[in-house]
Amino acid sequence: MNEVQELTKILEGLSQAGSFQSAANRLTRWARAFTGCNAAILRLIEDDGHGPWLAGYVADGADAAFFRDEMMVHETECICGRVATGAIDRSLPCYTDGGSFIWDRLSTLTSDLGQERIGPLRGRCIKENYESVAVFPVRAAGRSVGSLHLADSRRNWFSASVGVVEAACRLAGDTLLRFKAREREQALLKTIETALLPGVPPVVEGLEVGVSFTSATEMAHVGGDFYDVLDLGETGALVLVGDVCGRGVEAAGTAARARYALETQASLTPDPAEFMRAANDSLTRLLPADRFVAAAACLIDRRSGSITTCLAGHPSPLLLTSSGIVEVKAPHNPPLGLFAGLQFSEGTQEMPAQDTLLMYTDGVTDSRNRDVRFGEEGIARVVAGLPDHDPRRIARSVCDEATGFHDAAYPGDDRLVLAIRRGAR
Template identity: 35%
Template sequence: MNLETGTDGIRATADSIMSAVSYEALLTTLLDVIRSVSACESAMVRVFSSRDWIPVHAHTGMSPRFLRDESLIPSVDCLCGRVARGDTDPSLFFFTRSGSFVTNDVDSLLARATDEQLGPVRGRCIAEGFKTVAAVPILHERRIVGVLHMASKQKERLAPEAVELLETLCSQIGGSLVSEGFELERQRKLLGSLTEALLPQPPEVIGGLRVGFAHRGASAPDAVGGDFYDVFELEGGAMGLIVGDFSGHGVGAAGLAARCRFLLHRLLLETADPAATLEAANEELAGSISEDKFSTAAVVVLDPAGKKASVALAGHPPPIMADRNGWARTGEVAGPPLGVSRGAAYDVEEVALSPEASLVLYTDGLTDSRNEKGQRFGPRQLAELCRSRSHLSPSELAGELCRVSDDYSARKHLPDDKLVLVARAQ
């Protein structure tokens, strides 16, 4: 689709978008317009789920890792967040009079703008290598309801006329994005963003590890929970593993969990030290979340040969190391949960791994299942199960642990999420 210039052309294009018969068709048409107007190969459409969170509802050209990190962000974060809040200053060279953020050269932006002018920056677009970046507000009755995000790894991909055309278009289509008729589809998109941010299905092999993952969501009406995980390569061939559980349920808890996962990922990449990662994350969270919120976390670094694990815990259940000959719990001494108070210290435990050992990380929903007698499916039973099922692949073992925990419970509905991450050297 080509966007014609002039008022009539823009109106016709807006009408075409707003006449879409489904929310998916509307978003697809909007992405088509973005590609036709700009020279950017990557784009996202964000639509507010509340005034605090802006999930991605449609995207094109984004890498899986970038999409995971950016699929749900708080509206206080970064320049996209400033556009979403309407907190822009047209006297600054990177904001327009219509409230958009635009740079055709990220390197020049960072060299010219002060930290005070930019405000808090997540740095994810920079890390991805984008050189052209823009965020345009989507309006309904002069209220910002979403953000159009465009990016390219080449400089000078957005002409001023293209930005003006997109600003005019985005001032006219917001009503369709927030139409009551599309509410169910928007909720599905939100759920997809939450899943992408917290619980994507990992590949079976990452770096030198075979990986398995399983998750069961709670059954409550606000069942979206705060469980999260991550697996990624560190410099030198080591592997980082993170499992955490942010307190509460609902979109707010899930959004904070996504923020916590992103923070732990970034810090572990920088330090390759589980304890230093938790200490830095705790300092940042303790100063930015409410007093009744916190997150538990297990952070692990596996050496390149998979023979040693460095484990640090923040109020989280100790991981289990198991093979056919036995089992052990690792990192028995846990520091406090993240975000409770500043100045917390965390210890690292070094654990030797046998060649066939599985390292099992999990959230407490797995071991909190209780049978009809009120007896808990505790860590010891879980560890014995890990040993007796050690012949299974990591994916099979993760699924089996969740299944047995489900069967053990006398409750028909799950009161809490369950998450299992299994890692084993190839």
Template identity: 30%
Template structure:
């Protein structure tokens, strides 16, 4: 079966004012811009579909277009040698895609020069368009973004098979747009959830400066599980914690939230960090949905020392990266080896007491810092972190920024794992 050029498929002739109104529809233009496709380079998913149409139908030109209020932008243009996005477009009045947008339906023209709907279009002479077949490319909400179309430079009879192929490929192009929109929504949700798991700002702690540095893994779109928190409990005691949940994704994020809130609640009941971490271990062991996931954490409780402006600190690690202390003796590792939480039948934890004097700096971090890899796949390690801490000046926020900068200089701006650093500096003026 053929679609004869004398009885063209598609809408009847549309009034130019109707086309203009539908092209300029506010919701449609918002959907166009939301795709992020305008003025972007060629991408293989769209090029592949257009190339398939050109080869299958034996057409010299094939396009995937996105139409705004002034032009038809060619996201894919097979048969046109144009690499710069500025060259991959034509004015709206020269575009056949305006008819598809205006009608909200396909348009199949066998002889463009004689068809009453298209015969006045400048592209007939300007681009040599003799036959044209285009189908709507739609946004997830149904708005017509542009068209999936093929062009022949001689009049032709489009067959039913041609129409079916183009309709299918246009739907595939719309599907690619929908996939990108879904990925963007997922990424936005991930970023929102990731931020919800972290304190919004470092709290004000009398006599203690608090600085933090956090960088999500990769582009920040994937939930990993590193967390930190600084919070007050009873009797003016402050607690700082960094932790890491095994795995990634929504389940890791759920356990991150469980860990953070359990630690807060536990610190209200227990003064010793080892007991607080034991409560978290119990909660994880009782949670049947953890599926063998474990948690590492480093918790420090800080009590103001009467009279001298310092703090009596008690630190406990559950399989976590050791803390670093900078005091008048230099920088050193505070090692307090302990068990992972949530998976072992017997828990071993040890509290370590520290006296923090005015000017002393305590640094807590996750393994995204120490295991970050630089040139030659060498790890950043505690040695480099200690060296950066030894040369860092200023208050806690400045020190955190210096440590983060040293890590970026070594491993680059992106990391394979989340990075969390908490800097606690006893106010030297206390």
């Protein structure tokens, strides 16, 4: 099939799509199949008045962790954002006349062209060992509305297909945007929830994990709650819970940025106080002056049974024991992203087998009814009424009871509950 026929095929396929999700899937899957690359991600520009974010709608072939990390990218922090907004230097050999980024030796990009000329990089494609990367602007009505990001582990992969894919993306935006904004919004909500609040937590040996959270039905109501559970091998398991101030696209983008910063720093050193310090310095540079992140990090040593906790403007976790509920002992530190150069403190205590760690965002305890807070007392009442300490039952029951307790006359907030039980060795 020649280039004209290939272009005609995808454009006809897009025109026949009956929904935004179908059209987005068709474009992404076609690009990956046509080029034979490892992974493809379709992103569109979203802006709620606080600056553009590049939001991932569809991924094909990409590892789940890679897509989760790349789901929300600010316009300034990597090449994909700059291609989408047209903020590129066309004098560089990595850019085409059509505004696309094409490079087939990604591991040597900065040494080949110079970091200052290229601009900021997240480095996630390099971490994934991709060598060939192509980012094409997606256009509608003569303006850029997003980008199509293709990646492959082999070198010199995209040179033969650039013209067709670039043309397809130049014409695809009008089709994608012809669908109602509400339909696109629902697709984005699903992507954000999958990235920040996976309904099924990761499986970690030696731990039982339950999670429950409230879901937004409109983008304007999306908050910044997030969590992660990381298996660090012999070091143990790291549990992260965080909350970003604000709502909408910016809150979701900031939460994605915070989760990525915490995970990146934790991969370098598992000590909670140390990686929180490094993440704070990174976020202070990245976040606007009026934004911050509340976070709690708990490192569970599955061998010794100890738990090391670092709190950054976040409520203290609770430990559910055979004799009752106690607050995890850890000093409180400022939220992340406000001041650079801070040192963070942590606390360590025992977590016997079959005890359950309960972590939650302040939307749970701040639920109100007739001027009465749900509080830690509400959590204790719920747990006391349960037949056992099954983590899934605990997380679901606490979240549901706090949501039902809250009077809609008061401002609402997101609610996230994570329960982790350490099994016997």
